[in-house]
Amino acid sequence: MTSTRAIRTVHTVAALREQVRQWRADGERIALVPTMGALHAGHVALMDAAREKADRVIVSIFVNPTQFAPTEDLSRYPRTLEADLDKAEGAGVALAFVPDVAQMYPEGFCTTISLSGPALGLETDFRPTHFAGVATVVAKLLIQALPDIALFGEKDYQQLQVISRLAHDLDLPVEVVGVPTVREADGVALSSRNVYLSAEERAAAPALYVALTAAARRITFEATTADAVEEAHAAIIAAGFELDYLEARHAATLAPIASTMEGPVRLLVAARIGSTRLIDNVAV
Ligand SMILES: Nc1ncnc2c1ncn2[C@@H]1O[C@H](COP(=O)(O)OP(=O)(O)OP(=O)(O)O)[C@@H](O)[C@H]1O
Ligand SMILES: CC(C)(CO)[C@@H](O)C(=O)[O-]
Ligand code: BAL
DSSP states (O other), X not given: OOOOOSSEEEOSHHHHHHHHHHHHXXXXXXXXXXXXXXXXXXXXXXXXXXXXXXXXXXXXXXXXXXXXXXXXXXXXXXXXXXXXXXXHHHTTOOEEEOOOHHHHSOTTOOOOOOOOGGGSSTHHHHSTTHHHHHHHHHHHHHHHHOOSEEEEEGGGHHHHHHHHHHHHHTTOSOEEEEEOOOBOTTSOBOOGGGGGOOHHHHXXXXXXXXXXXXXXXXXXXXXXXXXXXXXXXXXXXXXXXXXXXXXXXXXXXXXXXXXXXXXXXXXXXXXXXTTEEEEEEEEO
16 A cells, blocks of 8 residues: 655664665655654654754654563554654654554563663652663663664653763764753643543642742742742642652752752652653653
């Protein structure tokens, strides 16, 4: 069957590499936007930023099993490939790389990346195997596509710092670019997992961003982080969430930080409401 789409879809590393080889021969600059699909306006912002910085944009769509713990939502994670291809095409993406699990993890696959630094604490305290899975799949994608730049959302702020460090430490010849979080009008960060929220849970969801921005304002005044974090903690619990973490960290290293005198501060939160786990973060 011949596709009528302007976007080309490939499923194998060999086909991805052949397309990249042709573009490189034409002297074109290439951007990669890694995703797990279920694309929304947050992903489109990454693609738009990629279009501004490169001649050709590749989006990868792969729900990576190795970053999910056995108890997590791998089986129910939203999968909307046709709508995703429409959105990517609308955003001017030239190529969708849509591998299956056997393509990414063939029989006998047994290599993972071991992390420290920005991977310590926060998400890792609650999803201990998560970043090893993310780092391994992102390293594979970067080596498969060899883009000039790769774009990631600040919504997953710890992931962005882990990947920046990974690319630097492994001398991957790619510039890692962070893109600001796209939010709903009420402040809720767009996320594929928002579809899990009931109407009542969705109504409570802005509490995360409201509490974070209030804490950021207070820290700007007081310099110290502890009291503002405690106040935000209480506000989020009062809104009906169970808190995994709410912490002030150094914006680049993600080391714990007590005051703005020690460096730039980022506030990061993960909280659960019903069966949904949301994350968010703001700069101070
Ligand atoms: N609201 C957003 N603003 C900017 N970037 C985003 C936003 N949501 C996701 N991204 C980025 O899109 C890329 C792909 O993310 P992913 O496919 O996991 O989507 P997601 O909405 O974050 O889903 P999940 O619910 O799994 O967290 C990541 O770099 C992520 O940070
Ligand atoms: C970077 C990523 C595509 C790796 O699977 C994923 O963690 C995501 O969507 O943020
Ligand atoms: N956007 C992060 C992917 C995950 O939570 O698995």
